[in-house]
Amino acid sequence: MKKIITLFLLIFMCFRVNASVDLAKYSKEAILVEASTGKVLYEKNSNEKRSPASMTKIMTLLLTMEALDSGKIKLDDQVLISKNASSMGGTQIFVEENTKVPVENLIKGIGIASANDAAVAIAEYIGGTEENFVSMMNERARQLGCKNTTFKNPHGLDEDGHLTTARDLSLIARELIKYPFALKITSTYEDYIDVSGENHWLVNTNKLLRFYTGIDGLKTGYTDKAGYCLTATMERNNMRLLSIVFGAAYVKEDGKLTVKHISVTDIAELPRLQGSKYVQSSIGFAYKEVKQYLLQGRKVLFSGTPCQIDALKGFLNKDYDNLILVDVICHGVPSQKMFNQYVDLLEEKNKMDIDDFSFRNKKKGWDIFYLNISNSYKNKDIFWELSSYYKLFVKGYTYRENCYY
Numbered sequence: 574m575k576k577i578i579t580l581f582l583l584i585f586m587c588f589r590v591n592a593s594v595d596l597a598k599y600s601k602e603a604i605l606v607e608a609s610t611g612k613v614l615y616e617k618n619s620n621e622k623r624s625p626a627s628m629t630k631i632m633t634l635l636l637t638m639e640a641l642d643s644g645k646i647k648l649d650d651q652v653l654i655s656k657n658a659s660s661m662g663g664t665q666i667f668v669e670e671n672t673k674v675p676v677e678n679l680i681k682g683i684g685i686a687s688a689n690d691a692a693v694a695i696a697e698y699i700g701g702t703e704e705n706f707v708s709m710m711n712e713r714a715r716q717l718g719c720k721n722t723t724f725k726n727p728h729g730l731d732e733d734g735h736l737t738t739a740r741d742l743s744l745i746a747r748e749l750i751k752y753p754f755a756l757k758i759t760s761t762y763e764d765y766i767d768v769s770g771e772n773h774w775l776v777n778t779n780k781l782l783r784f785y786t787g788i789d790g791l792k793t794g795y796t797d798k799a800g801y802c803l804t805a806t807m808e809r810n811n812m813r814l815l816s817i818v819f820g821a822a823y824v825k826e827d828g829k830l831t832v833k834h835i836s837v838t839d840i841a842e843l844p845r846l847q848g849s850k851y852v853q854s855s856i857g858f859a860y861k862e863v864k865q866y867l868l869q870g871r872k873v874l875f876s877g878t879p880c881q882i883d884a885l886k887g888f889l890n891k892d893y894d895n896l897i898l899v900d901v902i903c904h905g906v907p908s909q910k911m912f913n914q915y916v917d918l919l920e921e922k923n924k925m926d927i928d929d930f931s932f933r934n935k936k937k938g939w940d941i942f943y944l945n946i947s948n949s950y951k952n953k954d955i956f957w958e959l960s961s962y963y964k965l966f967v968k969g970y971t972y973r974e975n976c977y978y
Contacts, residue, residue, distance in 0.1 A: 601800075601928075601949075604739040611747070619740040622721050623949065626794030626802050627664070627687045627778075629729030629737075631745050632710045633696060634684060634759075634792075638752040640699050641676075648677040650698070654769070657703065658694040663730055664778075665690045669769040678766040684758035685775040687793065689728040696727040703727065717744045731798040746791055746804055756806070759790030781805055797952050800929075801844070829913050830927055834859040834877065846876070851932045851966055852912040853973065856881065860888045867893045878903040905972025907962075915962040925951045932963075 602623055605615030613619075640646045651673040659670040666682040668674055668690050676698070682691030693703055700706025703726070710724040719741035725732040749755050762782045764775045778793040787807040794802035824833050832854045835845070854877070863873055863885065875885060876899040885898070916927055923946070931945040934954070944955040944963060957963045965971045 602739040604743050606743045606747070613740075616740070619743075620721060620738050622736040622738055624731055624735060624796060624799035625729060625737045625742065626731075626796045626799035627689075627729040628742060628792045628794040628802050628804050629724060629727065629735070630683050630687060630692055631742065631749055631792050631804060632714065632724065633692050633727045634680070634755055635745060635749045635752075636699060636706070636709055636713060637676075637680060637683075637695055638749065638755050641754070642752070646676055646699060648675065648680075650676045652676060652679060652694050652698045654690075654694055655697055658690050658697060661690040661693050661728065663689045663728070666766070666768050666773050666775070667771075668694060672769040674768060678768065680758055681761070681764055681766050681775060682768075684755065684790075684792075685761050685764055685777045687778045689730065692728040693726075714741065714745065717741075717748060719744055729794060729796070729799075731796045742804060746806070749791070750806055756789045759792065759806075760788070779803075779805065797947070798949065800949075830916050830930060831855060831909065832912070833857055834881075836862050849932050851906065851963075853878075853906045853908055854881075855909060856884075860885055863896070864889060867896055873897065874899065876901065878906065905969065907966060907971040908973055911971060912962075919946055919955075923951075923953055925953075933957075 600617065602618040602621050603616065604613065604619040606613050637646075641648065652675070654668045654670055654672050654674060656670045659668050664687050666678075666686060666688040674691075674694065676695065679691040679695045679698075682688035683695065696703050696706035700709055706727055707724055710727065711722070714722045714724065714737075719737070722737040722741040723734055724737075725735035729735075759777075759779070760782065761775075762777045766773050766775060779788070779790070781788045785807060788805060789808065790806045791804045793804075824831050824835070832850045832852050834854050834856050836859065859875075863875055867873055867889075872895045873893075874897040875882070877885070879900045879902075882898050882900040889896075916930065920927055925946070926948050927946045928948040929946070931947075933942045934945040936945075942957045942963075944957065944960050946953050946955070957967075962971075
């Protein structure tokens with residue numbers, strides 16, 4: 574059976590890999606590797622160090638599988654939960670201090686629900702202490718040939734120096750998928766386990782399991798520093814696919830953050846289209862792509878401002894039953910040039926390169942509006958009343974004149 578570790582598993586699995594095609598156009602780092610041989614078929618910044626978020630747990634699971642395989646631990650072993658494990662933040666299964674949880678349930682908590690408390694509990698059980706287990710993680714990484722990986726914890730929450738690369742993660746993932754039990758766990762979409770006397774519902778963080786036949790893992794991740802991350806594996810037509818995707822972000826062209834109309838065929842990429850942009854998006858070749866898809870008989874949903882919808886209708890010059898149009902009520906937008914100038918100002922003022930920009934960020938609630946700028950190493954909130962761009966927009970001073978002709 575031929576096994577493949579690959580990127581963008583669903584969109585490109587039926588096509589020959591072409592080095593001239595950017596398989597990871599909207600990802601910062603990526604790698605495509607044939608699992609059985611380790612041959613790299615595609616890579617993009619694959620040696621760039623990044624925070625891996627919960628993809629850290631791939632190594633935690635690997636050491637757990639190896640401990641099971643060697644007989645060091647058993648699935649029915651009862652793990653005494655420490656104060657350290659029970660006090661973990663982020664995603665949890667809510668283990669309680671001084672209670673006992675079976676190893677199998679902790680593994681399910683890690684592999685299905687990405688529980689940080691379960692990761693610490695299993696780390697302490699195998700390593701004696703969390704610190705010793707982290708040393709084991711780093712030693713195993715070196716044994717696998719990971720040259721740019723340093724783990725600081727077994728769960729993946731942001732911590733200075735906790736870094737790896739797409740290439741190194743592919744090496745760890747290749748080793749983990751050798752264990753059928755690991756794939757059985759990571760391919761489970763939902764399950765119930767007993768945790769400290771309570772029946773706990775687990776739902777897999779990898780939503781691709783519901784939408785693509787053959788998906789059987791492997792791990793998602795998200796932190797403010799890491800962004801959205803994915804290590805996914807699938808097997809279809811006797812071919813195993815594994816994807817590594819880091820930090821989906823705004824498109825940068827010639828060093829400038831831009832807002833572009835793009836097409837997505839993967840539900841996992843839909844979040845890229847969410848959120849107000851407050852700037853005129855570049856259409857590029859989007860209208861041509863729409864027409865090509867329509868002529869192929871594919872159903873297309875196109876959203877945009879009223880003028881963009883009208884322009885598309887003019888370009889197509891006919892109605893299509895397989896086309897859905899969604900025009901967003903708009904009272905004017907600033908130009909891309911003005912947005913770029915504002916980004917330049919913010920970069921100079923805050924001494925940072927901006928990779929992502931969020932208008933009306935609602936992490937602090939729907940009644941508190943603020944802008945958020947970020948890159949891999951820095952994240953900054955700007956209250957809307959302190960933003961010249963936002964205030965000029967709200968007062969209607971920056972709308973393009975052709976919005977009213």
